[in-house]
Amino acid sequence: MEFGPVIRALRHHKTGTLLAALQIAVSLAIIVNASFIIKQRADKISRPTGMDTDNIIVVSIRGVGENYDTVANITADLNLLRNLPGVVDAAPINQVPLSGSGSSTGLRTIADENVQAISTARYQTDEHSMNTLGVNLIRGRNFYPEEIEPFIPGKTERKTPAVIVVTQALADSLYPDDDALGKPVYWGDMSSSTIVGIIDHMQGSWVSWDGLDRNMIHPGIQADTFVRYIIRTEPGERDRLLPIIEERLTERNRQRVLRYIRTHEELIQRSYELDRVMARVLLIIISLLIAITALVIVGLASYFVSQRTRQIGTRRALGATRADIIRYFLLENWLITTLGAVAGCVLTVLVAYWLETSFELPRLDWRYPVAGVVVLWIISQAAAWVPAWRAAQIPPAIATRNV
Amino acid sequence: MLEMRGIKKFYRTEQIQTRALAGLDLSIDEGEFVAVTGPSGSGKTTFLNIAGLLETFDEGRYLLDGEDITHLGDNARSVIRNRKIGFIFQSFNLIPDLDLFDNVDVPLRYRGLSASDRRQRIESALERVGLASRIRHLPSQLSGGQQQRVAIARALAGEPRFLLADEPTGNLDSKMAEQVMDLLQEINQAGTTIVMVTHDPGLAARAGKNIRLLDGLIEDQQIVIDKAVLAS
Numbered sequence: 135m136e137f138g139p140v141i142r143a144l145r146h147h148k149t150g151t152l153l154a155a156l157q158i159a160v161s162l163a164i165i166v167n168a169s170f171i172i173k174q175r176a177d178k179i180s181r182p183t184g185m186d187t188d189n190i191i192v193v194s195i196r197g198v199g200e201n202y203d204t205v206a207n208i209t210a211d212l213n214l215l216r217n218l219p220g221v222v223d224a225a226p227i228n229q230v231p232l233s234g235s236g237s238s239t240g241l242r243t244i245a246d247e248n249v250q251a252i253s254t255a256r257y258q259t260d261e262h263s264m265n266t267l268g269v270n271l272i273r274g275r276n277f278y279p280e281e282i283e284p285f286i287p288g289k290t291e292r293k294t295p296a297v298i299v300v301t302q303a304l305a306d307s308l309y310p311d312d313d314a315l316g317k318p319v320y321w322g323d324m325s326s327s328t329i330v331g332i333i334d335h336m337q338g339s340w341v342s343w344d345g346l347d348r349n350m351i352h353p354g355i356q357a358d359t360f361v362r363y364i365i366r367t368e369p370g371e372r373d374r375l376l377p378i379i380e381e382r383l384t385e386r387n388r389q390r391v392l393r394y395i396r397t398h399e400e401l402i403q404r405s406y407e408l409d410r411v412m413a414r415v416l417l418i419i420i421s422l423l424i425a426i427t428a429l430v431i432v433g434l435a436s437y438f439v440s441q442r443t444r445q446i447g448t449r450r451a452l453g454a455t456r457a458d459i460i461r462y463f464l465l466e467n468w469l470i471t472t473l474g475a476v477a478g479c480v481l482t483v484l485v486a487y488w489l490e491t492s493f494e495l496p497r498l499d500w501r502y503p504v505a506g507v508v509v510l511w512i513i514s515q516a517a518a519w520v521p522a523w524r525a526a527q528i529p530p531a532i533a534t535r536n537v
Numbered sequence: 538m539l540e541m542r543g544i545k546k547f548y549r550t551e552q553i554q555t556r557a558l559a560g561l562d563l564s565i566d567e568g569e570f571v572a573v574t575g576p577s578g579s580g581k582t583t584f585l586n587i588a589g590l591l592e593t594f595d596e597g598r599y600l601l602d603g604e605d606i607t608h609l610g611d612n613a614r615s616v617i618r619n620r621k622i623g624f625i626f627q628s629f630n631l632i633p634d635l636d637l638f639d640n641v642d643v644p645l646r647y648r649g650l651s652a653s654d655r656r657q658r659i660e661s662a663l664e665r666v667g668l669a670s671r672i673r674h675l676p677s678q679l680s681g682g683q684q685q686r687v688a689i690a691r692a693l694a695g696e697p698r699f700l701l702a703d704e705p706t707g708n709l710d711s712k713m714a715e716q717v718m719d720l721l722q723e724i725n726q727a728g729t730t731i732v733m734v735t736h737d738p739g740l741a742a743r744a745g746k747n748i749r750l751l752d753g754l755i756e757d758q759q760i761v762i763d764k765a766v767l768a769s
């Protein structure tokens with residue numbers, strides 16, 4: 135095709151060409167990096183949780199009154215819940231994974247304060263918890279019922295559990311070169327527990343924490359006036375059971391407040407709310423930039439066409455077919471877009487580097503700018519098509535009309 | 538080589554219909570130099586547009602080079618314009634963003650000629666109109682007469698059988714007009730058929746044949762007898 139003359143002709147329209155190219159470059163840099171961030175967020179949201187989150191209900195209850203018997207109430211509640219038709223299992227738990235709220239601690243493999251502790255979220259619960267969460271115990275054992283002791287704040291001593299179950303990720307952090315099963319871990323006060331079981335995967339409380347996969351389950355029931363239960367239902371039974379559970383728990387003892395009853399899914403969604411908003415805002419920005427880019431291209435191409443009416447007629451008179459005219463404007467547009475895209479790739483990498491260093495984003499995947507350029511090519515060619523087609527309708531007889 | 542029979546052309550606008558050509562009969566032979574004259578609005582440009590396949594007509598039959606082009610489609614017409622016809626316009630119609638080389642190159646590229654062939658044609662065409670030294674100049678850097686010579690070079694480079702010119706000297710002063718006319722005559726003598734619309738009786742007299750249009754019809758047709766022949 136006629137690259138040479140198209141480029142040489144464009145050199146006489148530097149301002150419009152460079153402005154459009156600049157617009158394309160900036161758009162490319164923003165669109166590519168924003169897409170990459172959206173992908174990061176989407177990946178983050180869709181990480182496997184290791185739990186049966188679709189069928190879990192979370193309840194929080196607060197007992198009131200002077201002589202509210204926490205242990206008796208928990209026992210009765212769990213009894214009620216576990217015997218409800220449609221419920222797979224239920225367990226008391228101090229914190230709910232993926233809820234944004236949790237407890238953490240540091241564990242060591244050597245009883246020495248100078249050794250860096252490995253931080254982990256911890257969940258105090260009973261032997262029903264793994265079945266309730268739907269996590270997969272790959273090695274070792276669950277807790278025995280006799281290992282579950284209630285802890286009543288202010289009344290009983292806080293005791294270090296003899297046994298704990300950890301996630302594979304925590305096991306690997308604690309004992310990178312060894313099998314963690316059966317090994318001791320030391321708490322902050324240097325008391326120790328033994329790892330008796332390993333869960334293959336389970337996410338913890340804070341979705342933005344890089345230790346999300348490091349979790350420990352230790353036996354015990356936090357028998358406070360505040361209690362949380364997790365309840366796992368048969369698949370598809372969750373929404374039907376939710377109001378029933380609410381009603382039954384309320385009815386069982388009116389001496390307390392049901393603080394909330396929610397699906398686990400809802401809690402998880404709240405935890406990712408910021409990520410979702412971010413992704414949505416970026417998506418809007420991308421859409422706007424694409425629309426603006428298309429408009430700029432339509433505008434510039436239309437301007438070029440209207441400015442060259444006579445020239446187009448002359449070209450037609452000299453033998454250009456309609457297709458030749460369309461091709462000319464599409465080629466011109468492609469050149470401007472590609473000029474912008476080349477500058478845009480440089481800008482994209484600079485922005486990506488800045489994001490990487492300032493916001494600890496992962497390194498930009500090279501396929502994103504490539505895809506961005508392809509998308510811009512398609513959009514700009516589509517946008518230029520209408521003015522190009524209009525140009526092709528200019529009759530050759532324009533050439534002899536004297537103005 | 539050009540034969541028109543009963544060509545009619547109407548321009549329809551919302552209110553009125555103008556009859557630009559009223560059933561034109563005409564034939565032009567290979568190698569002729571025809572000057573078309575007539576008052577403004579008599580249909581000269583319309584005739585030239587139809588002859589040059591820039592416009593279609595409503596009635597009649599048109600044979601160019603023995604080929605009936607009456608019902609040809611848009612693409613086929615483009616190809617004929619490109620290969621057989623050279624155009625020279627009153628306002629030159631050079632592409633302002635392109636230098637002389639690229640301007641002359643325009644019709645050659647549409648013909649799909651090789652780069653070396655094109656280069657050779659461009660250089661020799663510009664040589665012929667005496668502008669080879671200005672090959673990388675822009676049209677705006679040339680005088681009107683020079684620009685028209687570039688347009689002639691552009692028309693010549695494709696070696697057309699048939700050169701159509703609508704008032705080629707209309708925007709030029711008389712001295713430049715004479716130069717352009719000299720060039721056209723030279724081209725005609727080399728074998729190219731030329732049809733030129735002009736208002737200038739002096740220039741028309743230099744053509745071999747004069748056709749006078751009036752209201753879309755040929756009012757008068759005469760062969761200009763070479764003065765040299767008369768004198769002898």
Ligand SMILES: Nc1ncnc2c1ncn2[C@@H]1O[C@H](COP(=O)(O)OP(=O)(O)OP(=O)(O)O)[C@@H](O)[C@H]1O
Pocket residue numbers: 548549550555556557575576577578579580581582583584
């Ligand atoms: N595109 C058009 N639309 C409507 N009417 C037109 C058009 N072109 C020409 N005409 C009309 O057709 C008639 C012939 O016009 P044409 O341009 O052929 O005349 P002309 O002999 O070239 O005149 P001039 O010497 O002024 O250039 C005129 O009445 C003109 O107004």
Ligand SMILES: [Mg+2]
Pocket residue numbers: 581582583703
């Ligand atoms: Mg005219």
